[in-house]
Every structure is written in C-alpha cells, then in structure tokens.
Amino acid sequence: MAEVIARNLSRRYxxxxxxxxxxxxxxxxxxxxxLGPSGCGKxxxxxxxxxxxxxxxGHLSIGGEVFFDGLTGVFVDAERRNxxxxxxxxxxxxxxxxxxxxxxxxxxxxxxxxEREKRIREALALVEMEQFIDRYPSQLSGGQxxxxxxxxxxxxxxxxxxxxxxxxxxxxxxxxxxxxWLRQLQTQLGVTTxxxxxxxxxxxxxxxxxxxxxxxxxxQIGSPREIYEEPASTFVADFIGxxxxxxxxxxxxxxxxxxxxxxxxxSLRAVARSDLVAGGVxxxxxxPERIEVxxxxxxxxxxxxxxxxxxxxxxxxxxxxxxxxxxSIKVExxxxxxxxxDLHLPVDHCIAFPATEASTG
Amino acid sequence: MTITTSTAAAPQRRIDRNTLVxxxxxxxxxxxxxxxxxxIIYQSFIDRPIYDIGHExxxxxxxxxxxxxxxxxxxxxxxxxxxxxxIISQVVGAAGAILVTRTDLPLRRMFGxxxxxxxxxxxxxxxxxxxxxxxxxxxxxxxxxxIFGHIPWNLYSIGGMALVAGITHAxxxxxxxxxxxxxxxxxxxxxxxxxxxxxxRILRTVTLPLxxxxxxxxxxxxxxxxxxxxxxxxxxxxxVGISTLTTFIYTNGVSASQPDHGxxxxxxxxxxxxxxxxxxxxxRFLSGATRFVTVGGKAVRPRILSLGAWRWPAFTIIGLYxxxxxxxxxxxxxxxxxxxxxxxxxxxVDVFTFEHFTExxxxxxxxxxxxxxxxxxxTAGGIGTLLCLFTALISQRSTMRFRGQLQxxxxxxxSIPGIVAGIGFFYxxxxxxxxxxxxxxxxxxxxxxxMRYLPAGFGAIQPALMQISPELDRAGRTIGADWLxxxxxxxxxxxxxxxxxCFTLLFVAFVKEYSIAVFLISPGNEVIGSTLLSFWLHGEMxxxxxxxCIQITIIMIFMFIARRVLRVPATLx
Ligand SMILES: Nc1ncnc2c1ncn2[C@@H]1O[C@H](COP(=O)(O)OP(=O)(O)O)[C@@H](O)[C@H]1O
Ligand SMILES: [Mg+2]
Numbered sequence: 001m002a003e004v005i006a007r008n009l010s011r012r013y014x015x016x017x018x019x020x021x022x023x024x025x026x027x028x029x030x031x032x033x034x035l036g037p038s039g040c041g042k043x044x045x046x047x048x049x050x051x052x053x054x055x056x057x058g059h060l061s062i063g064g065e066v067f068f069d070g071l072t073g074v075f076v077d078a079e080r081r082n083x084x085x086x087x088x089x090x091x092x093x094x095x096x097x098x099x100x101x102x103x104x105x106x107x108x109x110x111x112x113x114x115e116r117e118k119r120i121r122e123a124l125a126l127v128e129m130e131q132f133i134d135r136y137p138s139q140l141s142g143g144q145x146x147x148x149x150x151x152x153x154x155x156x157x158x159x160x161x162x163x164x165x166x167x168x169x170x171x172x173x174x175x176x177x178x179x180x181w182l183r184q185l186q187t188q189l190g191v192t193t194x195x196x197x198x199x200x201x202x203x204x205x206x207x208x209x210x211x212x213x214x215x216x217x218x219x220q221i222g223s224p225r226e227i228y229e230e231p232a233s234t235f236v237a238d239f240i241g242x243x244x245x246x247x248x249x250x251x252x253x254x255x256x257x258x259x260x261x262x263x264x265x266x267s268l269r270a271v272a273r274s275d276l277v278a279g280g281v282x283x284x285x286x287x288p289e290r291i292e293v294x295x296x297x298x299x300x301x302x303x304x305x306x307x308x309x310x311x312x313x314x315x316x317x318x319x320x321x322x323x324x325x326x327x328s329i330k331v332e333x334x335x336x337x338x339x340x341x342d343l344h345l346p347v348d349h350c351i352a353f354p355a356t357e358a359s360t361g
Numbered sequence: 362m363t364i365t366t367s368t369a370a371a372p373q374r375r376i377d378r379n380t381l382v383x384x385x386x387x388x389x390x391x392x393x394x395x396x397x398x399x400x401i402i403y404q405s406f407i408d409r410p411i412y413d414i415g416h417e418x419x420x421x422x423x424x425x426x427x428x429x430x431x432x433x434x435x436x437x438x439x440x441x442x443x444x445x446x447x448i449i450s451q452v453v454g455a456a457g458a459i460l461v462t463r464t465d466l467p468l469r470r471m472f473g474x475x476x477x478x479x480x481x482x483x484x485x486x487x488x489x490x491x492x493x494x495x496x497x498x499x500x501x502x503x504x505x506x507x508i509f510g511h512i513p514w515n516l517y518s519i520g521g522m523a524l525v526a527g528i529t530h531a532x533x534x535x536x537x538x539x540x541x542x543x544x545x546x547x548x549x550x551x552x553x554x555x556x557x558x559x560x561x562r563i564l565r566t567v568t569l570p571l572x573x574x575x576x577x578x579x580x581x582x583x584x585x586x587x588x589x590x591x592x593x594x595x596x597x598x599x600x601v602g603i604s605t606l607t608t609f610i611y612t613n614g615v616s617a618s619q620p621d622h623g624x625x626x627x628x629x630x631x632x633x634x635x636x637x638x639x640x641x642x643x644x645r646f647l648s649g650a651t652r653f654v655t656v657g658g659k660a661v662r663p664r665i666l667s668l669g670a671w672r673w674p675a676f677t678i679i680g681l682y683x684x685x686x687x688x689x690x691x692x693x694x695x696x697x698x699x700x701x702x703x704x705x706x707x708x709x710v711d712v713f714t715f716e717h718f719t720e721x722x723x724x725x726x727x728x729x730x731x732x733x734x735x736x737x738x739x740t741a742g743g744i745g746t747l748l749c750l751f752t753a754l755i756s757q758r759s760t761m762r763f764r765g766q767l768q769x770x771x772x773x774x775x776s777i778p779g780i781v782a783g784i785g786f787f788y789x790x791x792x793x794x795x796x797x798x799x800x801x802x803x804x805x806x807x808x809x810x811x812m813r814y815l816p817a818g819f820g821a822i823q824p825a826l827m828q829i830s831p832e833l834d835r836a837g838r839t840i841g842a843d844w845l846x847x848x849x850x851x852x853x854x855x856x857x858x859x860x861x862x863c864f865t866l867l868f869v870a871f872v873k874e875y876s877i878a879v880f881l882i883s884p885g886n887e888v889i890g891s892t893l894l895s896f897w898l899h900g901e902m903x904x905x906x907x908x909x910c911i912q913i914t915i916i917m918i919f920m921f922i923a924r925r926v927l928r929v930p931a932t933l934x
Binding site (some may be wrong): 104 | 830835836838840842846850851854
C-alpha cells in the first residue's frame with residue numbers, strides 16, 4: 001500500500017483550465033474523497049493520478065515512486081503504475097466473461113494458469129460474485145457489474161484504489177447498500193483509496209477526509225466534520241448540505257466576532273473569517289438545523305425576527321422558510337413554528353464570510 | 362483473501378514496441394501516399410518521360426495541354442457526362458430509396474436488391490453488358506433494326522455514356538438515401554397525412570426534402586466518381602472518338618505508340634486538383650450539415666405510406682427500369698458467354714457453346730489473370746484492413762505526436778483518381794531504386810490498391826471504433842496492459858465485425874478494380890480487368906462476356922462466404 005503526494009498539478013486544454021494547482025497528501029490506508037460539482041475537474045485529477053492523462057505541471061508520487069514531475073519531465077505510463085481505477089461506467093470488456101475480465105491483469109503479468117484461477121476466485125469472493133464467473137457483462141445487473149469492476153482492479157493488488165463515481169449508476173436503495181459495503185471492504189483491505197463523487201452525502205458518509213473542488217481547484221481539505229462545521233468559503237458551506245446565507249453590512253469586528261447589520265436594521269453576530277473587514281458586505285452562513293426559536297428571556301441570544309413564507313412537511317422534520325430583510329432563512333426542526341418568530345442563530349454556528357463575487361457560486 | 366505484496370506491473374522494455382508500431386505504421390502510410398504523388402507532379406514539370414535521363418525543368422507541358430484541342434474537348438466532355446450522370450444517378454437513387462423503404466410498392470424487397478446490383482458488378486462489366494445489348498451491333502439494336510429499319514438510339518454518344526455512368530452510380534445514392542429514409546421519424550409524414558395531404562404529395566413535400574443532405578452528399582461522391590471513371594468512356598466513347606480526361610490519359614500514356622508523359626503527367630495533376638477542389642466543397646457542405654438535424658437517430662420501425670392509385674404505375678416504371686437497365690444487360694452477358702455468336706435471326710440452341718469458358722479456364726495466361734486477381738484482392742484486402750485498423754487506432758486512440766496528420770494523410774487518397782494513382786506508382790517504380798522487385802511481381806499492384814482504398818477502409822472501421830467507449834482501453838491501460846496489448850486483446854476483438862466488413866468491401870472493390878491497374882500491368886501480372894480490356898480490343902466478345910461472368914461469380918461466392926462463413930459470433934452482438 002502507499003501514500004499519495006500530489007503537488008501543484010495543473011492540466012489545461014488549450015485556454016481552458018481543467019485543474020490548477022491541485023495539491024494533496026493521502027496517507028497510507030486513508031480514504032480521501034474528491035468532492036465537487038460536475039465539471040470541476042475530479043475525473044481529470046483521477047486520470048492524472050492513474051497516468052491516463054499527462055498534467056502540464058506539478059509533481060506526483062505514489063508509494064515513494066515519482067510518477068510525474070513537470071520539472072524533470074518524468075512521466076510513468078499508466079500501465080506501469082500498478083494502480084486500480086474503477087470507472088463510472090465500469091468499463092467491463094463486453095467480449096470477455098467475468099473470469100476473463102478479472103483475469104486479464106494477471107495474464108498480462110504472466111501469472112501461471114492455476115494461480116491465476118485461484119486469484120480470480122479470491123477476488124470474486126471478495127465482492128461476492130463467484131457464482132457469476134462465466135457470465136458476460138451484458139448478462140449482469142448494474143450493481144453486479146460494479147462489483148466485477150471492483151474485483152477486476154483488486155485482483156492484481158494495486159498500490160492504490162481510484163474510484164470515479166462508482167455508485168452513481170446505481171438506484172438509490174442499492175447505492176446505500178453498496179456504500180456501506182464499499183467502506184467495509186476498504187477498511188478490511190486497508191488499501192489507500194481516492195474516491196470521486198459529486199454527492200456530498202456519499203462523501204460525508206465514506207471519507208476519512210474530503211477535498212472539496214471547485215472550478216479546477218481544491219478549495220478545502222478536511223475531515224467530514226471540519227468540512228461541514230467549518231466550511232472555508234460560502235461555496236463549501238453551500239455545496240455541502242444546505243445552508244442559509246444571510247447578507248448584511250459588517251459594522252464591527254471584536255475578538256473574532258463580527259456584528260452584521262441587515263438592511264432592515266436588525267443585527268447578527270457571527271464568527272468572523274480572517275479576511276472580513278469592517279464596513280464591508282458579509283454573508284453569514286448558518287445551517288437550518290442549528291436555528292431554533294428564541295426563548296423568552298432573549299438576553300445574550302443572536303436573534304432575528306422573521307416572517308414565515310413556506311412550510312414543507314418532511315416526515316420526521318418540518319422545513320420552514322422564513323424571510324427577513326430580503327433573505328430567505330430555512331429552519332429544519334421537528335417543532336411547530338408560528339407565522340412570525342424570533343429565530344435564534346447560535347453564534348458559534350454562524351460564520352461571516354466577506355461577500356465577494358465568487359461567493360454566490 | 363489477504364493482500365500482502367503488491368504484484369509488480371510488467372517491466373519497462375528497452376525498445377518500446379508501441380512506439381515502434383505507431384511510428385512504423387505512420388511511416389508506411391506516408392510513403393505509400395507520397396510515393397505516387399511526388400513523381401506525377403515532377404513529371405508535369407520536366408521535358409521528357411521521367412524514366413529517361415537528362416530532365417530539364419519546363420512549364421511547356423501546361424502550355425501544350427491548355428492549347429491542345431483534344432484536351433479541352435476531353436475536359437468539356439468529362440464535365441458534361443459527369444453532370445448528366447450525377448443527375449440520373451441521384452434521381453434514380455432517391456426515387457428507388459423512397460419507393461423501396463417508405464411505400465407499399467409491390468415486390469419492394471426484390472427491387473431493393475436488384476437496384477443495388479450494379480454496386481457489386483464493376484462499371485466495366487455493366488458497360489460490356491450495355492454494349493452487347495444496346496450498342497450499334499447489340500442484340501436489341503439489331504432486333505430494332507429488323508423491325509423498324511433503324512436503331513432508335515445511339516449508345517456511342519455523350520447521352521449514352523451519361524446514362525450508363527448514371528446507372529452504375531445510382532446504387533451509391535440509393536444506399537445513402539435508404540440509410541436516411543429508414544431513420545425518418547414517421548410522425549413527420551403522419552402529421553402531413555392528418556392535415557390532408559395525398560401520398561405522392563407527402564413524399565414530395567416531406568420525405569424528399571428530408572433526404573436532401575443524403576442526395577447532395579452522395580451526389581458529390583458520384584460526380585467525382587463519374588469524373589474518375591475509365592470504363593464507360595473507353596467502351597462507349599473511344600470507338601467514336603469522344604474522349605474524356607481518363608481516356609485522354611489512357612490513350613496518351615498506354616495505348617499510344619509514342620506515350621507523351623509530359624501531357625499525361627500534367628493532365629493527371631489537373632485531375633487531382635479538380636477532385637481536390639470538389640472534396641473541399643464536400644467538406645464545406647458537411648460542416649454545414651447540422652442544419653438538417655430533423656432526422657432523429659431513434660430506431661423507430663418506420664410505418665410505410667400507401668401509394669394508393671400510384672401503386673401500379675410506380676411498379677411499372679421501376680420494374681421497366683430494373684429490367685431494361687440492369688437485368689437485361691447482365692443477362693445478355695451470360696447469354697453471350699454461352700454462344701458462338703449472337704444474331705436475332707439465328708436460334709440460340711444452334712450456336713450454344715461452353716468454349717469461351719473452357720478457353721479462359723484452360724489457357725494458362727487467363728487462368729493466371731484470375732488467380733492474380735484473387736491473390737491481389739485477398740492480399741491487398743488483408744494488408745489494407747490491417748493498415749486501416751492501425752491508422753484508425755493510432756489517430757483516434759493513441760497519444761502519438763502526429764496522429765492528426767496521420768488521419769489526414771490516410772484520407773487524402775480520396776482525391777487521387779484511380780488512373781492517376783496507377784500513373785503515380787508507374788512513375789515511382791521508374792525512379793525509385795530497387796523497385797524492380799515490386800514491379801516484377803504483384804507487389805506494386807497491391808501497394809497501389811491499398812493506397813487508393815485507404816479512405817474507404819478507414820471509413821469502414823472508424824465509425825465502429827467511435828462506438829467503443831475510450832474507457833474500455835483506459836481500463837486496460839490502468840490494469841497494466843500497454844497500448845499494443847490493449848489493441849490486441851480489447852479493441853481488435855471488439856472491432857472484428859468492422860474488420861470483416863472492411864475486408865469484404867476491399868476484396869470486392871479489388872476484384873472489380875481495373876483503372877489503377879492499366880498503367881501497372883506487365884506480362885505475367887495481368888488481372889481480370891486488364892484481360893477484359895485486351896479481349897475487348899481484340900473483339901473477342903464471347904471471351905469478354907465469359908470473363909465478366911467469372912468475375913461476377915467470384916464476387917458472389919465471396920459475398921456468400923462473407924455472409925455465412927465469416928459470420929460474427931452471436932456473443933459479440
Ligand atoms: N479532453 C478534453 N478536452 C477538453 N476539455 C476537457 C477534456 N476533458 C475534460 N475537459 C473539461 O475539463 C473539465 C473537467 O472535466 P472532468 O474532470 O471530467 O469533470 P468532473 O469533475 O465532472 O469529473 C470539464 O469542463 C471538461 O469539459
Ligand atoms: Mg467525472
């Protein structure tokens with residue numbers, strides 16, 4: 001197994017920047033997820049790790065071996081990297097049976113027939129697909145194909161495992177099962193895994209750490225909890241889960257706590273990001289499930305008076321949408337809320353970001 | 362299972378076989394495309410044949426050519442014949458395609474086959490059939506004379522040549538139109554029907570406009586094909602002195618006692634430029650083709666239109682066409698092959714004979730021509746298929762530096778007329794050292810055939826390659842297979858049907874081919890096409906007909922084998 005060191009990787013298609021300045025460090029046995037909206041460069045990054053695509057600059061080493069270095073011109077071809085990559089479409093070879101698909105890598109490595117058969121069966125046993133060994137891919141369901149694709153990469157003990165949205169072609173129920181199964185398998189094997197997804201729930205549930213990408217760059221790396229609780233930007237706050245973004249003017253910053261004045265004169269306190277300046281425009285991020293109705297003795301609370309716009313029943317909880325000073329404020333709670341309410345937004349769960357142009361996207 | 366050690370991937374080879382193959386194939390393609398072109402251009406600027414010594418550069422050839430009345434009239438005839446032939450082929454092809462695929466025409470399946478026959482028979486063979494049926498001494502012509510006292514038509518004319526040329530090119534138009542017509546969304550026609558339009562009107566106002574792109578595109582192909590054609594003008598024009606660009610080149614370069622290679626080379630260069638210009642137009646048209654995206658790609662089972670009162674008139678017209686234009690000339694060949702001579706006044710039974718067949722099949726020189734044809738078609742077909750496969754794979758699925766240029770190069774021979782390709786290789790053999798070996802055997806024919814048909818073969822393989830997701834080869838690369846292994850174990854097996862289609866296409870084309878060969882034939886290396894021409898020049902019509910029948914038989918047997926024996930296994934879908 002191996003650790004992965006990526007430094008300042010960039011890939012351009014002509015003028016278009018697919019990824020830029022991508023750096024991360026994945027520890028041996030760790031499960032890292034690349035998370036971001038479609039088109040942000042996740043597959044490009046994975047292709048570069050696998051050696052299917054050559055970056056324009058940067059450095060990549062896996063398991064202590066340099067696979068790419070822009071300065072020295074080192075580039076190791078995909079077939080010499082000994083990595084495992086599972087594609088979103090599974091890419092099973094339609095003219096080969098499950099046995100041949102799984103055994104092809106072993107044939108390339110000149111493993112004798114008996115040993116090969118044994119390892120094919122082991123790999124298929126690992127994904128519980130032994131009984132399908134003589135089928136063609138077209139005779140398998142989506143979930144079964146996904147397992148065979150995984151067995152195909154596990155069969156030759158790759159240094160690391162790269163997974164490109166492997167669950168996205170499964171229906172919702174199967175996806176939940178496959179997700180926990182995949183995580184168990186990864187823990188059992190202890191193989192360093194880089195997982196790509198645009199699904200934040202998947203990322204939060206599976207990962208040791210998440211790298212959030214946007215427009216070809218990594219915007220934040222951290223544990224699922226850090227990413228969720230302490231988003232580094234309004235983009236991350238907005239992309240991971242749902243969040244309220246409340247616009248106002250920074251009237252004061254003291255001890256890392258900013259006071260934000262809304263257009264209707266109400267004010268809020270929030271943890272200030274270091275780049276926030278007094279007098280500037282701020283966006284305050286606060287999660288819907290953190291907001292509650294203020295208690296009657298309101299002293300010391302961070303209170304906004306708001307009017308109910310819409311109410312959506314979700315079963316276990318109710319999603320309320322309130323309006324205050326032109327902002328929409330979502331509140332998720334099991335309680336009944338009145339038409340007009342004093343909402344309490346706990347200061348430690350409010351983060352004030354400077355409102356830049358990018359902050360909306 | 363416990364994973365302990367990581368299994369190392371295959372070690373790096375010292376000489377990378379992938380580089381070797383990709384660059385090697387590219388070099389071969391470059392050489393066979395460049396080899397014929399450069400000598401032709403050079404020949405057009407020197408004062409004596411390229412194989413003589415003491416060349417001096419001159420522009421005299423161009424001046425001589427443009428002041429030669431023979432050349433100018435040949436140019437004019439070529440354009441007139443090509444325009445007329447294209448109109449005929451497109452009208453026949455479009456009408457045939459619509460009637461066969463979109464209507465309740467009686468016997469439409471059979472017509473769908475018969476109208477395509479000229480595609481499998483060379484235009485040379487069809488010309489002979491026409492000559493024997495409708496020529497000045499043709500069977501039907503003589504019959505007409507005995508009844509009316511004169512022949513009401515003259516096949517040895519611009520019109521006659523255009524008609525035969527049009528008929529030989531109609532199947533291509535029909536194939537393109539059929540492909541489009543079967544994918545037309547029937548709801549478009551049904552909408553017209555609901556609003557009260559009659560069947561003929563629907564076909565004219567809805568169906569036909571949707572076929573416009575197919576008609577225009579195949580029309581350009583047919584126009585180029587008519588310009589390049591040697592067979593029809595040589596059989597139906599030369600006897601009365603109507604010459605075209607190809608026969609101008611042929612008579613000045615092959616049949617003249619004193620070949621004038623200055624004129625031949627220059628005329629070849631001009632022909633090349635003419636076709637290049639047409640291809641440029643074609644590409645312009647293609648890039649604008651997105652305007653016509655009304656034709657959905659959905660695999661709908663098209664519902665057919667009822668022709669109503671037009672059903673039988675349409676049947677009569679298309680039936681007469683098939684009978685008079687296609688079936689009778691071909692049947693004539695079979696009949697003529699089986700008789701000593703043919704005269705409406707003499708009973709066929711009295712002159713019946715197998716001697717034409719036995720003569721061809723027992724005379725060593727003719728046997729050899731047949732065997733040579735099969736050897737050339739099989740070898741060039743095999744080499745061509747492999748070369749096209751690798752060209753497509755390198756240009757689409759490799760990271761070779763010159764992959765874009767390679768594709769351009771492989772498609773370039775589209776613009777080289779067959780006869781020009783033949784001259785080019787003829788000149789190249791004259792100047793290249795060591796080419797005696799190629800020239801002595803069938804080597805040069807094989808090279809010339811492969812070169813000329815690279816675009817056709819590429820076109821048979823490339824669409825199939827586009828259907829294969831690149832992730833399949835990327836998956837192969839990540840699990841440790843190098844480019845060649847991926848090609849051998851994944852892409853080639855998946856492309857097997859396309860490769861068989863490519864081989865079939867090339868084999869049939871090479872059995873029919875003759876215009877490339879006319880400049881390259883030497884004693885011992887004859888093929889069927891060149892033997893047909895020499896029989897014809899000696900007036901041995903029975904042998905011509907018999908050899909035509911043999912050629913058709915070879916193609917039929919091969920098509921049978923291709924369909925039945927080489928059939929793709931069902932698991933590959
Ligand atoms: N071969 C290519 N040529 C041009 N642009 C490309 C190519 N491959 C990817 N891109 C562009 O790079 C961006 C990132 O793509 P990708 O990494 O596939 O995104 P995703 O995060 O959805 O996996 C996309 O905008 C895509 O259009
Ligand atoms: Mg992707």
